[in-house]
Amino acid sequence: MPRRNRPKSSRRPESTARPLGSGFGFARTETGPDGDWIVRTVPAAQAQKDYRCPGCDHEIRPGVGHVVAWPADEYGTVRDRRHWHTGCWNSRKRSGRGFGLR
Incomplete structure (x- = not known):
């Protein structure tokens, strides 16, 4: 009999992510020095427009x-939504750039 690579339990771990109405996946809440933020990952296949990253002030291309x-x-x-390069968003706490966008 082959081995199973997943637990036998059908119970899934609880997640803090919640589905959004936009159909683009899940959002999570992150806390920074300037308060709580809802953050959603946009996969490359869904990124279809140009945006300006507030962290580095460069374009985010389609x-x-x-x-x-x-x-x-x-x-x-x-x-109030802002599109960020993933690396800029992750490093914003160290650099201090991008805070105070409210």
Whole structure:
């Protein structure tokens, strides 16, 4: 009989990610010095427009995977979303760039 490579339990671990209505996957909440942010990963196949990264001020070209972040509070709207290079978003806490975008 072949071995199973996954646990026999059908129970899945709980996740802090939640589905969004946009159909682009899951979002997670991250905390930074400037508050809580909702962050969603945009895969390269879904990236179809040019954006300007607030972390490095360079373009994010179509076909480049990146993240979208917006404030998690009740005042965060669609207009507050920012598209970041994944590396810029991950290093923003060290560099201090990009904070205060509210």
